[in-house]
Amino acid sequence: xxxxxxxxxxxxxxxxxxxxxxxxxxxxxxxxxxxxxxxxxxxxxxxxxxxxxxxxxxxxxxxxxxxxxxxxxxxxxxxxxxxxxxxxxxxxxxxxxxxxxxxxxxxxxxxxxxxxxxxxxxxxxxxxxxxxxxxxxxxxxxxxxxxxxxxxxxxxxxxxxxxxxxxxxxxxxxxxxxxxxxxxxxxxxxxxxxxxxxxxxxxxxxxxxxxxxxxxxxxxxxxxxxxxxxxxxxxxxxxxxxxxxxxxxxxxxxxxxxxxxxxxxxxxxxxxxxxxxxxxxxxxxxxxxxxxxxxxxxxxxxxxxxxxxxxxxxxxxxxxxxxxxxxxxxxxxxxxxxxxxxxxxxxxxxxxxxxxxxxxxxxxxxxxxxxxxxxxxxxxxxxxxxxxxxxxxxxxxxxxxxxxxxxx
Amino acid sequence: xxxxxxxxxxxxxxxxxxxxxxxxxxxxxxxxxxxxxxxxxxxxxxxxxxxxxxxxxxxxxxxxxxxxxxxxxxxxxxxxxxxxxxxxxxxxxxxxxxxxxxxxxxxxxxxxxxxxxxxxxxxxxxxxxxxxxxxxxxxxxxxxxxxxxxxxxxxxxxxxxxxxxxxxxxxxxxxxxxxxxxxxxxxxxxxxxxxxxxxxxxxxxxxxxxxxxxxxxxxxxxxxxxxxxxxxxxxxxxxxxxxxxxxxxxxxxxxxxxxxxxxxxxxxxxxxxxxxxxxxxxxxxxxxxxxxxxxxxxxxxxxxxxxxxxxxxxxxxxxxxxxxxxxxxxxxxxxxxxxxxxxxxxxxxxxxxxxxxxxxxxxxxxxxxxxxxxxxxxxxxxxxxxxxxxxxxxxxxxxxxxxxxxxxxxxx
Numbered sequence: 001x002x003x004x005x006x007x008x009x010x011x012x013x014x015x016x017x018x019x020x021x022x023x024x025x026x027x028x029x030x031x032x033x034x035x036x037x038x039x040x041x042x043x044x045x046x047x048x049x050x051x052x053x054x055x056x057x058x059x060x061x062x063x064x065x066x067x068x069x070x071x072x073x074x075x076x077x078x079x080x081x082x083x084x085x086x087x088x089x090x091x092x093x094x095x096x097x098x099x100x101x102x103x104x105x106x107x108x109x110x111x112x113x114x115x116x117x118x119x120x121x122x123x124x125x126x127x128x129x130x131x132x133x134x135x136x137x138x139x140x141x142x143x144x145x146x147x148x149x150x151x152x153x154x155x156x157x158x159x160x161x162x163x164x165x166x167x168x169x170x171x172x173x174x175x176x177x178x179x180x181x182x183x184x185x186x187x188x189x190x191x192x193x194x195x196x197x198x199x200x201x202x203x204x205x206x207x208x209x210x211x212x213x214x215x216x217x218x219x220x221x222x223x224x225x226x227x228x229x230x231x232x233x234x235x236x237x238x239x240x241x242x243x244x245x246x247x248x249x250x251x252x253x254x255x256x257x258x259x260x261x262x263x264x265x266x267x268x269x270x271x272x273x274x275x276x277x278x279x280x281x282x283x284x285x286x287x288x289x290x291x292x293x294x295x296x297x298x299x300x301x302x303x304x305x306x307x308x309x310x311x312x313x314x315x316x317x318x319x320x321x322x323x324x325x326x327x328x329x330x331x332x333x334x335x336x337x338x339x340x341x342x343x344x345x346x347x348x349x350x351x352x353x354x355x356x357x358x359x360x361x362x363x364x365x366x367x368x369x370x371x372x373x374x375x376x377x378x379x380x381x382x383x384x385x386x387x388x389x390x391x392x393x394x395x396x397x398x399x400x401x402x403x404x405x406x407x408x
Numbered sequence: 409x410x411x412x413x414x415x416x417x418x419x420x421x422x423x424x425x426x427x428x429x430x431x432x433x434x435x436x437x438x439x440x441x442x443x444x445x446x447x448x449x450x451x452x453x454x455x456x457x458x459x460x461x462x463x464x465x466x467x468x469x470x471x472x473x474x475x476x477x478x479x480x481x482x483x484x485x486x487x488x489x490x491x492x493x494x495x496x497x498x499x500x501x502x503x504x505x506x507x508x509x510x511x512x513x514x515x516x517x518x519x520x521x522x523x524x525x526x527x528x529x530x531x532x533x534x535x536x537x538x539x540x541x542x543x544x545x546x547x548x549x550x551x552x553x554x555x556x557x558x559x560x561x562x563x564x565x566x567x568x569x570x571x572x573x574x575x576x577x578x579x580x581x582x583x584x585x586x587x588x589x590x591x592x593x594x595x596x597x598x599x600x601x602x603x604x605x606x607x608x609x610x611x612x613x614x615x616x617x618x619x620x621x622x623x624x625x626x627x628x629x630x631x632x633x634x635x636x637x638x639x640x641x642x643x644x645x646x647x648x649x650x651x652x653x654x655x656x657x658x659x660x661x662x663x664x665x666x667x668x669x670x671x672x673x674x675x676x677x678x679x680x681x682x683x684x685x686x687x688x689x690x691x692x693x694x695x696x697x698x699x700x701x702x703x704x705x706x707x708x709x710x711x712x713x714x715x716x717x718x719x720x721x722x723x724x725x726x727x728x729x730x731x732x733x734x735x736x737x738x739x740x741x742x743x744x745x746x747x748x749x750x751x752x753x754x755x756x757x758x759x760x761x762x763x764x765x766x767x768x769x770x771x772x773x774x775x776x777x778x779x780x781x782x783x784x785x786x787x788x789x790x791x792x793x794x795x796x797x798x799x800x801x802x803x804x805x806x807x808x809x810x811x812x813x814x815x816x817x818x819x820x
Contacts, residue, residue: 023430023431023432024756025752025753025755025756026749026752026753026756056675064685065676065681065685068674068675068676068680068681068685069676069742071674071675071676072673072674072675072676072677072742072745072746073741073742073745074745074749075742075745075746075747075748075749075750076674076749077749077750077753078675092753093749094749094752094753120688121688122688123688123689124684124688124690124691125691126713127644127688127689127690127691127692127711127712127713128691130643130644130712130713131546131643131644131691131692131711133643133644134544134545134546134642134643134644134646134711135544135546136543136544235640235641236543237539237540237542237543238536238539238540238543269476269480269486270476270477270479270480274476275473278533279465279472279529280525280529281528281529281530281532281533281536284533284536284537284540304536304540305536306536306539331477331481334481335477335480335481335483336480338480338481338482338483339480339483339484339485340483341483341502342434342483342484342485342500342501342502342505343485345433345434345501345502346434346485346500346501346758346759348433349432349433349434349756349757349758350756350757351756
């Protein structure tokens with residue numbers, strides 16, 4: 001049975017989008033807020049992510065002991081995440097908990113931000129930053145974003161720095177919350193087994209009194225330049241290399257072609273990078289992918305190699321990126337499309353994935369795309385459209401950052 | 409209502425399992441072969457991992473590139489991995505495509521080319537992955553605590569050992585293929601939009617004349633000790649803790665599972681509440697049940713900055729000890745609803761179900777229905793859990809630390 005879409009806006013401006021799948025066993029609901037590290041001022045960098053933690057510390061009605069307990073009493077799969085451009089809070093429950101889950105999400109998004117909780121949680125955030133320092137891939141990714149986006153706010157770290165977190169004050173967080181976390185800057189996305197009118201009624205009951213916020217995102221053009229940075233950490237064994245170059249944005253219709261192109265070039269199996277570097281073990285990993293952002297976008301590549309083979313792998317990658325512009329084959333494009341088509345079918349079967357997908361799509365574009373539309377658009381991608389894409393996004397300029405042990 | 413679960417064992421020992429899931433367009437396949445890290449040849453730990461990579465490099469009438477291109481053209485979402493007991497191949501896609509791909513998986517596990525160049529590359533990739541592990545202390549501690557807790561060779565890491573991989577040759581891999589890639593003990597599970605009768609005929613055609621073979625008997629030896637420190641100049645100290653539980657087939661299995669759910673099921677679990685929420689000692693902390701055939705274990709992990717590592721270890725151990733004082737009805741109710749909800753929601757994923765029925769069959773020789781699991785969870789009472797915990801106090805603990813400095817370990 002095809003999935004049905006519904007949409008409504010409450011008087012306070014809260015957008016509700018729903019995709020109903022009567023075959024589902026569960027109900028999924030998520031609140032997507034259009035705010036993230038790119039909306040932060042440098043001195044409060046990390047506040048969106050820290051605030052995500054504070055949402056689980058209680059509202060005026062509940063304390064920190066209650067928030068997780070109530071979710072667990074529903075047997076919910078629940079969590080939250082923060083990116084450069086959004087923060088999302090969600091729960092996946094059995095349909096009998098539809099009302100309770102919406103009510104509880106409404107408490108989550110009205111945090112009390114108590115000073116004692118704030119002070120305690122700061123230590124957890126600092127531990128989270130420390131944890132990622134033991135993960136070379138994550139360290140490198142942060143450095144890459146910082147270098148590639150330079151003065152653009154996408155360069156800011158999602159977690160913030162040890163300094164910005166240590167100096168952040170409770171009231172700065174409360175101000176940030178007040179300015180950005182309300183209808184007008186927020187979408188409620190629901191999927192799975194549900195009755196739309198019931199959900200609208202519940203959203204109105206529990207979120208209808210939230211004040212509207214006007215929180216436009218400041219957009220500026222990133223200034224890209226060709227650059228290369230080498231970072232050393234003598235305790236590492238392997239060399240990790242990432243590069244980034246401009247691509248289509250989340251609003252750009254060429255993003256579908258960009259995804260197909262990325263798979264042709266650098267899917268983890270069967271791609272050009274795979275045959276050029278992984279099949280022969282020059283690199284342990286050699287991926288090429290696509291990150292669409294709000295208003296701009298990036299292609300990226302990621303290599304893991306022995307330190308002495310990094311230059312060789314990087315030079316092969318660059319040659320492949322040139323070569324694909326002139327010798328793209330019909331059948332490799334077909335294969336990439338078929339793989340993506342399967343992932344579209346599989347994603348439609350799981351409500352929690354669709355909840356994320358339609359919620360973020362609405363947040364970016366105020367647009368709903370059904371699985372059928374996604375499939376049609378995918379099928380309309382041709383080798384010619386990929387070739388054209390590569391005349392518009394030429395993989396230049398490119399930011400390259402590499403992290404490894406240096407001379408041993 | 410139409411029948412949902414199916415099971416058939418062919419004469420050569422291959423078992424076919426299926427779960428028909430109404431409303432699904434996709435199907436998922438899990439193929440388990442009796443080639444896990446625990447049955448790697450003596451002094452060739454890592455062999456199953458190299459072989460699992462090598463068999464994909466050309467099989468039947470297709471060379472390496474043709475094989476990959478063909479599976480890609482079907483749009484199969486593929487995976488492969490090596491665990492303690494098995495080498496596993498997985499594929500998911502719209503149902504017809506998965507059925508079309510089955511013949512190629514028969515080629516892969518029965519008629520791989522095992523080329524020399526492919527072998528060298530596969531072994532090299534395995535060695536590179538081992539090197540990379542040294543850069544990820546969190547992954548390392550999770551593997552090390554298994555090695556120090558479980559009886560050998562069950563605690564071996566599928567990633568293998570450097571000295572073993574360096575000695576591995578194509579001849580050894582070819583012999584290993586003959587020894588371990590066979591029908592006896594192999595499990596093929598399909599879930600989703602599946603027609604069992606048609607599938608059985610197809611599997612009979614593709615695998616019916618596959619050689620049976622015999623599964624190796626494992627000789628179990630005690631692990632090397634119950635504590636281990638590995639010095640690493642990491643940002644955090646990574647703590648792995650393990651103790652023994654009951655196996656999945658034990659009458660107390662669901663009781664033991666519920667107890668560990670109370671410790672670390674949802675975010676209101678005791679470890680998260682006491683270690684992170686109350687004391688803010690770390691970001692990542694948790695414990696879970698882990699199942700091998702005939703052996704159940706609890707593994708816990710915490711990662712924290714070096715100066716707070718001792719307090720974190722002490723706190724986690726104290727929470728595990730406190731379990732023997734019993735759980736409350738509210739805690740148990742939350743654990744039960746959590747597990748039941750996750751069972752019902754697992755019915756939304758064909759890949760999840762294909763993996764689950766294959767696991768069930770290997771552990772028990774049959775598939776558990778979702779209703780059976782739900783009923784068993786319902787049957788667990790506070791009295792049963794508390795009597796069990798009183799008689800089976802958590803411990804003794806195996807503790808592995810990866811970080812700059814060793815910690816004081818609790819006695820017993």
